[in-house]
Amino acid sequence: MKTNPMTEQSLPAKRPLSDWLRWNVAKLVVAPTFALIIFFVYGFIAWTGYVSFTKSKMLPTYSFEGVYQYVRLWKMSTWHVAMENLLVFGGLFILIAIVLGCLLAVALDQRVRAEGLLRTVYLYPMAISFIITGTAWKWILNPGLGLEKMFHSWGWESFSFDWLINSDMAIYTLVIAAVWQSSGFVMALFLAALRGVDSEIIKAAYLDGASLSRIYLVIILPTLRPVFLSSFFILAHMAVKSFDLVVALTGGGPGNSSIMPANFMYEMTFRRNQIGLGAASAMMMLATVMAIVIPYLYSELRERKHG
Amino acid sequence: MKILTHKLTVTTALVSTLMFAAVTAHAQPQAEVLHYWTSGGEAKAVQALKEDFEANGGKWIDAPVAGGGGDAQAAVLRSRVLSGNPPAAVQIKGPNIHEWAATGALGDLNAVGAAEGWDNVLPPLLQDIVKYDGKYVAVPVNIHRVDWIWANPEVLAKVDAEPPRTWDEFNAIADKLLAAGITPLAHGGQPWQDATIFETVALGLGGAEFFNKAFVEKDPETLKSDTMKKVFDQMRKMRGYVDADFPGRDWNLATGMVMRGEAAMQIMGDWAKGEFVAAGKKPGVDFLCLSTPSNGGYILNSDSFAMFKVTSADDNAGQELLARLILGEKFQETFNLYKGSIPARMGVATDKFDECAVKSMIDLQASSESGELVGSVAHEIAAAGAIRGAVLDVVTEHFNSDMTSEAAVERLAEAIELAE
Numbered sequence: 001m002k003t004n005p006m007t008e009q010s011l012p013a014k015r016p017l018s019d020w021l022r023w024n025v026a027k028l029v030v031a032p033t034f035a036l037i038i039f040f041v042y043g044f045i046a047w048t049g050y051v052s053f054t055k056s057k058m059l060p061t062y063s064f065e066g067v068y069q070y071v072r073l074w075k076m077s078t079w080h081v082a083m084e085n086l087l088v089f090g091g092l093f094i095l096i097a098i099v100l101g102c103l104l105a106v107a108l109d110q111r112v113r114a115e116g117l118l119r120t121v122y123l124y125p126m127a128i129s130f131i132i133t134g135t136a137w138k139w140i141l142n143p144g145l146g147l148e149k150m151f152h153s154w155g156w157e158s159f160s161f162d163w164l165i166n167s168d169m170a171i172y173t174l175v176i177a178a179v180w181q182s183s184g185f186v187m188a189l190f191l192a193a194l195r196g197v198d199s200e201i202i203k204a205a206y207l208d209g210a211s212l213s214r215i216y217l218v219i220i221l222p223t224l225r226p227v228f229l230s231s232f233f234i235l236a237h238m239a240v241k242s243f244d245l246v247v248a249l250t251g252g253g254p255g256n257s258s259i260m261p262a263n264f265m266y267e268m269t270f271r272r273n274q275i276g277l278g279a280a281s282a283m284m285m286l287a288t289v290m291a292i293v294i295p296y297l298y299s300e301l302r303e304r305k306h307g
Numbered sequence: 308m309k310i311l312t313h314k315l316t317v318t319t320a321l322v323s324t325l326m327f328a329a330v331t332a333h334a335q336p337q338a339e340v341l342h343y344w345t346s347g348g349e350a351k352a353v354q355a356l357k358e359d360f361e362a363n364g365g366k367w368i369d370a371p372v373a374g375g376g377g378d379a380q381a382a383v384l385r386s387r388v389l390s391g392n393p394p395a396a397v398q399i400k401g402p403n404i405h406e407w408a409a410t411g412a413l414g415d416l417n418a419v420g421a422a423e424g425w426d427n428v429l430p431p432l433l434q435d436i437v438k439y440d441g442k443y444v445a446v447p448v449n450i451h452r453v454d455w456i457w458a459n460p461e462v463l464a465k466v467d468a469e470p471p472r473t474w475d476e477f478n479a480i481a482d483k484l485l486a487a488g489i490t491p492l493a494h495g496g497q498p499w500q501d502a503t504i505f506e507t508v509a510l511g512l513g514g515a516e517f518f519n520k521a522f523v524e525k526d527p528e529t530l531k532s533d534t535m536k537k538v539f540d541q542m543r544k545m546r547g548y549v550d551a552d553f554p555g556r557d558w559n560l561a562t563g564m565v566m567r568g569e570a571a572m573q574i575m576g577d578w579a580k581g582e583f584v585a586a587g588k589k590p591g592v593d594f595l596c597l598s599t600p601s602n603g604g605y606i607l608n609s610d611s612f613a614m615f616k617v618t619s620a621d622d623n624a625g626q627e628l629l630a631r632l633i634l635g636e637k638f639q640e641t642f643n644l645y646k647g648s649i650p651a652r653m654g655v656a657t658d659k660f661d662e663c664a665v666k667s668m669i670d671l672q673a674s675s676e677s678g679e680l681v682g683s684v685a686h687e688i689a690a691a692g693a694i695r696g697a698v699l700d701v702v703t704e705h706f707n708s709d710m711t712s713e714a715a716v717e718r719l720a721e722a723i724e725l726a727e
Contacts, residue, residue, distance in 0.1 A: 057693075058406050059385065075725055077718070078700050144552035165496075165554040167707050254496055254554040255707030256700060270378045272692040272726075273406065 045286065052279035060275055069280035078256050079281065082264045085171050086288070089260065090239035092175045093182075098231050100179065101186025106216060108187070109194045119191070122184035130181065134248025137177040138164070141249075167257040170250050174242070174258060177249055182238065186231045193227040194220065229296070236292050240285055261285050337366035338625035340612070341387075342398040343380045345373040348581055352645040359638055365628050366621075370394055388412055393615035395622050396629055399445065401436060401682070402691035404613050408439035414616045414623075416443035419630050428634075428652040430607075430675045432682060437611055445613040446633045447651035449643050452667045453576040453606035453683045454507040454599040457562065457583070462489060462571040463595075470597045474511050474541055477600055481548045484571050492548040493570035495556035498703040502685035502695075504574050505702045508541045511601040515679045518604075522684045525694065525727070530720040539705060539712035546706055554707070565594065574599060576608055576686070580663055581647040596663035598670060605674035608686040609651060697722035 021028075055065050073079050104122055108115055125133065140146040141164040151159035163169035197220050205215045243262035246252055252259040261281060269278025338360070344353045357367045372380040380398070387393050393412060407413055420426070420443040426434065429447065437445040458470075463480075466487050471477035481491035494500060510518050513534045520529040529535065550570070553561075562582040564570040573579060583594045590596060598605075612633060614626045632638050639650035644659060649667045653675075657665050674680040682688035687695050701722050705715040 058403075059389065059410060072725055076722075077704075138555070142552065144550075162551070165552060170554075251497060251555050253498070253703070253707070255501075255703040256498070257707065267696065270382060272696040273403075274693055 048279045048282050051276060052283045054276050056276040056279070058273040058275070065276075069276045070284075073277060073280045073284070078259065079261075079264055081256055082259045082261045083284075085258060085260055086240065088171055089174055089178075089242070090236065092172070093178045093239050094232060094235045096175065096179045097183045097186050097235055098228065100183040101231065102190050102221075104183065104187040105190030105194055108191055119188070123188050124184070125181045126185040128181065130178075130242070130245040131248045133177050133181045134245045137173065137180070138249050141173050141176075164250065165254060167254045170254060170258040174245060174249060174260075178238075178242065178245060182235060186235070189227050189231055190224065193224050197223060233292070233296065237289060240289050261288075335366055335621055336364060336624035336628040337368065337621045338395040338629050339368035339370055340396045340398075340629070341370045341372065341380060341384060341394040342612075343372050343377050344398070345371050348645045348647065352642045355641045355645060356633065356638060359632050359641075360629060363628055363632065365625055388615070393617070395617050395626050396612045396614055398610060399613040400610055401686075401688040403687070404437060404445045404611065405439055406691065407613060407615075408444045412615055413439065413444040414614045414626065416446070416614055416627070416630050417441075419443075419627050423631060423634060425634060425652075428654060430653060430671065430680065432607060432675065432680050433609060433651060436609065436682070436688065443630075445611045446630045447609045447611040448633055448639075449610055449646055449648035450651050450667075450671065451576050451578060451608040451610075451648045451686075452598075452670070453503060453608050453686060454510060454574075454601065454604065455577055455579070455663075456572050456574055456595075456597040456599050457565055457579050458572045458595040458597055459565050459568050459570075460593075460595050462565075462568050465489065468571075470595070471600050473600045474508065478541075478544055480571075481544075485548070490548075490550045490564070490570040491572060492545060493561040493564035493573040494545075494549040494553050495558045495561045496549075496554035496703075496707065497557075498699040499685050500558055500561075500575075501703045501706045502699045503576065504545055505538070505542055505698075505706075506606060506684050507574055507599040507601070508545070509535075509538045510604045510606055510681060511599055512538050512541060514602055515604055515681050518681045519689070522689050522694070522698065523682075525723050527720045527724070530723060531716045535716045535719070536712040539715045542702070542706060543712070576683075577647055577663065577667065580661075584647070584661075590661050590663045596666065598666075602679060603670075603674055603677055604679040604681065605670050606681055606683050607671070608683040608688055610648075611651075693726040694723055697726035 050062070051060050052069055053064055053066060054061050055063070055068065108118060108122075112118065141161070143149065143160075143162050143165060148159060148161050163173045201219060202215060205219055210219075241262060242260055243266065246258060246260050246263050250258040252263050262285065265278050265281045265285065268274040268281060340353075340357075342353060344350055353371075357369065360367050370383075372383050377398070384393070384397055384399075388410075399407060404413075425443065429437075430450075433447050433450070437443060437447055456471075462484075466480065466483040466489075468480040468483065469476075471480055484491040494504070506518075506522075509521070513521070517529060517532075517534055520526045521535065558573075558575055558579065559582050561570070561573050562575065562579045565573045566583060566586055566588065577596070580590070580596065583590070588594050612629070614630065617623060617626065634652055636650075636652070636655050639652055639655050640659060643650050643664075647664075649660065649664050649671070653668075653672060655668075657668060660668070671680070684690050684695055684698055690698065698719065701715060701719045704710060704718070705712075710718075
């Protein structure tokens, strides 16, 4: 065999490179996505933030005009409706989905028969897009088409369920559809956590004579605090983002009574050529998310320091 | 540079004069056409234009953007213009044409316009829309009339109703229908549909002068006037004439209600005619097209193609060819027969059109002469997107709540002021 003198010579020089690679391969792999996220997420947040301080209409302009768009935004009654709807929808949706998901998980945790099947049944709505959910519920809730008509044709003439076409109640139909879609997912989170609870503790509590409900309330659920938190954050950002469900289920109506901030933003930016105003409303939505996330991050970081 | 532009003008002038000869030696006319006519009769109509364009030696680059009633297309257009590569022709309508022209993005079609005598064949209102600074920057393809009542004659006959000539007569007929247990008005509760009824009422009760003063000049006094209050009063009455399940219903489902006799009338633009015709119904026999009560008024909606500034000789030639064809009598006839609208130019032979379209043409001519012709607000002709949106917000909020007419006019004036 003929050996190449070049290889032998270059070997010592190669080692530092492979060492360097070993230490930095993780960074190298992450770098492109990191760069993309910096640009396409944070870069565009910054851009939107800047545009919200301009008088951009059809095309973005870049002369700074101060808080003009924000003043306009908060004078618009439609925006107030959208923000109130976000509060009502977000609050009820998060609360009901967590309570329902938690109850379902506890019920399934009782070693019921066909648990696998039930789990799938409850979890599957999550696999459906909000557009489908919205359309299906639109048919179910439409008085001339769905539930109400069904009960009428069965002879229950006085039955009335007209939330979908009632300006005051339409926002609650969104809650119904969103809870239907998401509570199974919350259930899955809780079920996984429940399975992780040390059975020794539960056995010990049994021996001490604690009832099942007491064991759940006092011992198990408090250990699930992280699951409550993560469900809350997942559901909260779903609430702030909700757009497609509104489009499919109520179309923002009757009138504009069930419009949400994301729909307002889309309408202003893409239909009414009001890019500046749309950007301002987008920043307000970001601020809403921040108002939830920052206290959470703060408490998490503080705990870690203490821990 | 000057020589070059001069050369270009010469070439394009040559191209337009030698349109039917082989002009490919100098420049092959080509045009990238951005549009959102992707379904049904609209797609067929575009196909007709494409065939015509190709038969005249042009190279058609199709750029359809489906969905969203033009929202998706607007996003594409915006990015194309910002990146300095606009398509040659884009389907844009109403004041959006002026907004684009104001950014300096649109070309100049005056040469073709003068050669073809557009000034003499287009209704003046339409000329205002497609001209900016005295220059033609866009070409209209059609005219839709908005102020129609589509009625089921059998249902109307049940209460011996004659076509209403005033809104009071309309109310009388509707009350009779209600008493007979029939839904008078088929309506879909979507903001633009609410606004469609609103503008026909506004034109009917106030006339063209009031209409323009309120929505074009945006005069706060007119917006808060007693006439406007009466318009909202009538809207409150209309709310009583629709069935309980109206919120969110699509317009074509409402048309279906009239067709099946579940409701007597629908107020909608003449795209509703397409639904009747597709179901095999005959105008004048199975359904009636009546203009909504007004003093010889006409609310116009029109689609158009705006021509963006392009640099190559091929593109320029393409634009001129396209503009000529679009406003040519032949295309105006084929296209509008497919689309259910009427030609944008006056004086096209009427023999192939149905009686509703012929009535529309006659009324257009008459209203254009009497000054009772107005652009639609609900369909973004008289007012730009932001103003239209403000009107829609208030009208739909009033229609779907128990807001008083006094509160509604205050809200309307405020919303329009905020939108500017």
